[in-house]
Amino acid sequence: MTHKLPEPMLRAFTEAEKAAKLGEVPVGAVIVDKLGNILAVAGNRTLQDHDPTAHAEMLVIREVASKLASERLVDCDLYVTLEPCAMCTAAISFARIRRLYYGATDEKMGAVENGPVFFAQPTCHHKPEIYGGIGEQRAETLLRGFFKNRR
Amino acid sequence: MTHKLPEPMLRAFTEAEKAAKLGEVPVGAVIVDKLGNILAVAGNRTLQDHDPTAHAEMLVIREVASKLASERLVDCDLYVTLEPCAMCTAAISFARIRRLYYGATDEKMGAVENGPVFFAQPTCHHKPEIYGGIGEQRAETLLRGFFKNRR
Numbered sequence: 001m002t003h004k005l006p007e008p009m010l011r012a013f014t015e016a017e018k019a020a021k022l023g024e025v026p027v028g029a030v031i032v033d034k035l036g037n038i039l040a041v042a043g044n045r046t047l048q049d050h051d052p053t054a055h056a057e058m059l060v061i062r063e064v065a066s067k068l069a070s071e072r073l074v075d076c077d078l079y080v081t082l083e084p085c086a087m088c089t090a091a092i093s094f095a096r097i098r099r100l101y102y103g104a105t106d107e108k109m110g111a112v113e114n115g116p117v118f119f120a121q122p123t124c125h126h127k128p129e130i131y132g133g134i135g136e137q138r139a140e141t142l143l144r145g146f147f148k149n150r151r
Numbered sequence: 152m153t154h155k156l157p158e159p160m161l162r163a164f165t166e167a168e169k170a171a172k173l174g175e176v177p178v179g180a181v182i183v184d185k186l187g188n189i190l191a192v193a194g195n196r197t198l199q200d201h202d203p204t205a206h207a208e209m210l211v212i213r214e215v216a217s218k219l220a221s222e223r224l225v226d227c228d229l230y231v232t233l234e235p236c237a238m239c240t241a242a243i244s245f246a247r248i249r250r251l252y253y254g255a256t257d258e259k260m261g262a263v264e265n266g267p268v269f270f271a272q273p274t275c276h277h278k279p280e281i282y283g284g285i286g287e288q289r290a291e292t293l294l295r296g297f298f299k300n301r302r
Binding site: 046047049050051052053054058061062065066068069070071072073085086087088089090091094095107108109110111114115116117118121122123124125 | 197198200201202203204205209212213216217219220221222223224236237238239240241242245246258259260261262265266267268269272273274275276
């Protein structure tokens with residue numbers, strides 16, 4: 001069964017594919033405002049930037065916060081091709097992201113449904129609306145291809 | 152009972168106090184190499200930088216990774232005045248920090264002993280040696296003073 005993906009998720013996949021070509025883990029992220037306008041797009045850049053915190057989600061959050069001159073991204077939604085990790089879920093919470101849309105689940109590193117299940121913790125003080133499994137199959141295929149090529 | 156604090160923790164407190172004067176949550180962090188040389192110092196800068204990810208720990212990790220041109224901070228130790236949150240614990244793990252020293256526990260946001268207890272999760276793939284309660288009382292006094300002044 002195929003569903004048409006929302007435009008921001010398609011852009012996130014484009015970023016994930018670009019990241020893969022550069023040898024990065026293929027994850028892409030996009031932030032939109034409440035009207036759906038795209039405010040930032042990024043793929044993972046941990047290797048290129050020599051920055052262990054340069055996950056796609058962190059990069060778009062930092063870019064939009066800088067543009068808005070505010071550490072709170074009120075009424076902004078984040079699209080990411082893979083379930084965010086503990087670092088990114090906490091950053092999403094701190095940034096007050098309104099809605100989180102993600103693709104494949106990540107049993108190894110994920111922190112939304114897996115591991116810390118961060119948004120359900122008493123130490124989490126803002127929980128976005130969460131929509132998982134958006135373009136799941138495409139995200140899984142992309143990741144599998146990437147890790148297969150690295151072996 | 153008073154213990155003399157290790158030099159890097161004293162520096163972390165100086166950074167925390169500077170952050171407090173700028174209206175930031177008073178947390179400071181320092182990274183040292185295996186010989187104990189200080190590689191980076193920072194206080195929280197989320198408000199100044201308009202960056203929800205600009206916790207003291209993140210700033211020193213990013214600075215040292217950039218200096219070393221490596222996303223892995225092999226044989227580096229991190230000192231921070233407060234128990235790190237979920238974002239920072241995950242970043243500490245990704246950066247392969249060798250030893251983590253921290254001051255007061257943080258029941259509200261901490262992720263080492265509280266909430267996600269991140270380093271004990273199956274989704275955590277590197278756990279530093281952990282030493283808590285280093286200068287705990289001083290860190291607590293600093294935080295209490297800060298939040299009291301804000302009310």
